Amino acid sequence: MRWPWIGSGYAHISYQDESNGDLKYASQNAGGWQVEAVDSAGSQGSSGASPSLALDGSGYAHISYQHASNGDLKYAFQDADGWQVETVDSTGEIDDGDTSLALDENGYPHIGYIDGYPNYDLKYATQDADGWHIETVDDYGEYPSLALDSSGYAHVSYGNIYAYQDTSGCTSRRWKVMEFLIGAPRWRWITAGRRISATLILTHQALI
Numbered sequence: 001m002r003w004p005w006i007g008s009g010y011a012h013i014s015y016q017d018e019s020n021g022d023l024k025y026a027s028q029n030a031g032g033w034q035v036e037a038v039d040s041a042g043s044q045g046s047s048g049a050s051p052s053l054a055l056d057g058s059g060y061a062h063i064s065y066q067h068a069s070n071g072d073l074k075y076a077f078q079d080a081d082g083w084q085v086e087t088v089d090s091t092g093e094i095d096d097g098d099t100s101l102a103l104d105e106n107g108y109p110h111i112g113y114i115d116g117y118p119n120y121d122l123k124y125a126t127q128d129a130d131g132w133h134i135e136t137v138d139d140y141g142e143y144p145s146l147a148l149d150s151s152g153y154a155h156v157s158y159g160n161i162y163a164y165q166d167t168s169g170c171t172s173r174r175w176k177v178m179e180f181l182i183g184a185p186r187w188r189w190i191t192a193g194r195r196i197s198a199t200l201i202l203t204h205q206a207l208i
Contacts, residue, residue, distance in 0.1 A: 012055060014038075014063045016048035023048025023065055023076065038063065038076045038083050047074075052101040052111075064101040064111045066094050073099065073113055073125065088125050088132055092116065100146040100156070112137075112146035112156045122158050137163050137175050 010028040017024050021041035027034050041047040046068035054062050060078040067074050071093025076085045093116040100112040108127045115121040115136075122141030125134045137156065144158045153165040153173065160180045165173040 012053060012061055014051040014053040014061070014065070016046075016051065016065075016068075021046030021048060021068065023051060023063065025053075025061055025063065027061070036083075039065075039067075039074065039085050041067075041069065050098045052099045054101050054103045054109075056103055056107045062101060062103060062109055064088075064099040064109065064113070066099060066113075071116060073111065075101075075109060075111070075127075077109075086132075089113075089123070089134055092119065094123075098143055098145075100144045102146050102148045102154075104148055104152050110146060110148060110154055112144035112154070112158075114141045114144060114158075122156065122163070124154060124156070126154075138177060 011026075012028070013026040015024055015026070016022070017037075022037045023039040025036055025038050039047045047065070049066040049068040051063050051065040056062060062075070062077040064073070064075050066072070067087075070090075072087050073089040073094050074085060075088050076083055078084075088111065094113050098113075102110050104110060109125075110127075111125045113123055113125070115123050119139065120141055121136045122138040122144060123134060124137050124146075125132055127133070138158075138161065140161070141158045144156050146154060146156045148154055155162070155164040161177060162180065163175050163177045166176050167173055
C-alpha cells in the first residue's frame with residue numbers, strides 16, 4: 001500500500017483488494033473518498049499485488065504492480081481517457097516482495113523489482129519514447145526501494161545493498177554497487193552479484 005500526497009494535502013492510495021484480487025485506487029477530495037478498480041483479476045485469479053504509486057505533475061496516478069496469478073510486472077497510469085494498463089515484463093515470474101516506482105521529470109516511469117524464483121535478480125525497467133527497457137542490476141535482490149536524483153539517475157536500496165547509476169570514466173550510465181557492513185558499520189564496494197544474507201532497509205535521503 002502506498003500513500004502519496006499532492007499539494008492540496010489529499011491522500012492517494014493504491015492497494016490490492018484481498019476479497020477479489022483487484023488492483024484498486026482510492027483518492028480523497030473535499031467530498032470524501034473515491035475508490036475505483038484499476039485492473040480487475042476476473043477469472044485469472046489475482047492482480048494488483050505489491051503496488052507502488054506515484055503522481056505526475058498533473059496529479060495523474062501511476063502504479064507499478066505484480067499480476068499475482070501469472071507473475072507479470074504491470075504498469076497502470078491515468079490520462080484524460082481514464083486508466084491505461086500495460087505489461088512491462090512477462091519473461092518470468094516476478095517476486096511478490098514489492099515493486100518500487102518513480103517518475104522522472106518528463107513523467108516517464110522507472111521501476112525497481114525482483115525477478116522471482118529461481119533467479120531473484122534485482123531488475124530495473126524504464127520507459128522512454130521508444131518503449132520499455134529492462135536490465136538486470138544484480139543477481140541478488142529483496143525488497144527494492146527506488147528513487148531518482150536531480151539528474152534522473154536511478155538509486156536502489158535492496159536488503160543491505162545500495163546500487164546507483166553513474167557515468168564516471170565512461171560515456172554511458174553504468175551501475176555501481178555498495179554493501180553496508182552491519183557489524184562495522186561502514187560501506188564497501190562490491191561486485192554486483194555477490195549474495196548477502198543480512199537485511200537492512202536503507203533510505204535514499206541519506207545516500208543521494
